[in-house]
Amino acid sequence: GTPLRVNVASGDVPSDASAVAVNLTVTKTEEWGFVSAYACSSTSMEEWPGNSNVNFDSAGMTIANSAVVPLTDGHLCLLTYGMTDVIMDVSGYFASGFEAIEGERVVNSRDDEATPKQGAMAGYGTPLRVNVGALDSVPSDAAAVAVNITATNAQEWGFVAAYPCA
Numbered sequence: 001g002t003p004l005r006v007n008v009a010s011g012d013v014p015s016d017a018s019a020v021a022v023n024l025t026v027t028k029t030e031e032w033g034f035v036s037a038y039a040c041s042s043t044s045m046e047e048w049p050g051n052s053n054v055n056f057d058s059a060g061m062t063i064a065n066s067a068v069v070p071l072t073d074g075h076l077c078l079l080t081y082g083m084t085d086v087i088m089d090v091s092g093y094f095a096s097g098f099e100a101i102e103g104e105r106v107v108n109s110r111d112d113e114a115t116p117k118q119g120a121m122a123g124y125g126t127p128l129r130v131n132v133g134a135l136d137s138v139p140s141d142a143a144a145v146a147v148n149i150t151a152t153n154a155q156e157w158g159f160v161a162a163y164p165c166a
Contacts, residue, residue, distance in 0.1 A: 001080060002043050002045075003047075003077035003078060003079040004077065004078045005042070005075050005076075005077050006075060006078060006088070007075050008071065008074060008090055009073075013074070014093070015074050016095055017093040018095065019071055019093065019146075020068070020069055020076070020090050020092065020093045021066065021090070021091045021092040021093070022067055022090050022091065023066050023088070023089045024037060024053050024065055024067060024086065024088050025064040025086070025089075026054050026056050026064075026085065027062040027085050028062075028085045029059055029061040029062075029063075029082065029083070029084040030059050030083035030084065031058070032056060032058060032082055033056055033080065033082015034053075034056070034082065035052065035053055035078060035079070035080050035081075035084070035086055036048060036077075036078070036079040037053050037076055037077070037078055038051060038069065038070070038076065039070035039071055039072040039075075039076055039077075040072055040077035041073065043077065048079055049104070050105060051105065051148065053067045053148055053150070054150075055150055055152050057152075065148075065150070068098075068148075098146070099139075104135060104137060106132060109128075147162060
């Protein structure tokens with residue numbers, strides 16, 4: 001489909017904001033699909049960085065996920081693949097102290113030729129160490145990073161946690 005370009009620099013979000021913290025919710029899904037939020041200057045599909053923020057795998061689902069989304073001139077795009085209603089709530093913004101970068105997929109434990117596999121998820125408490133500091137877009141003196149983590153193809157109940165490790 002065609003991305004929806006949304007002006008979020010209104011109301012409480014200033015026009016010079018570099019990113020926003022959002023909660024994305026899909027509801028009334030009719031099939032499998034995903035929603036992607038990303039910085040954009042137009043509705044061209046060429047700007048889509050290949051990310052997804054919320055994934056759904058069947059009809060009748062309601063799922064939410066939070067994300068930090070960079071802005072271009074106060075705008076972001078929402079790309080929906082699949083039939084669903086989408087709700088986006090803005091919960092904050094970054095005007096300084098945060099450097100927004102284009103999203104980059106760093107880990108994909110699925111078979112995917114486009115993303116180098118850093119190892120299969122072992123599950124049950126075995127961590128997968130990811131060196132985000134090795135990315136060209138992350139400065140060597142960065143104290144933290146904003147990430148989006150998506151769990152998909154779950155075989156049972158569980159959770160994913162991100163934390164600093166040595």
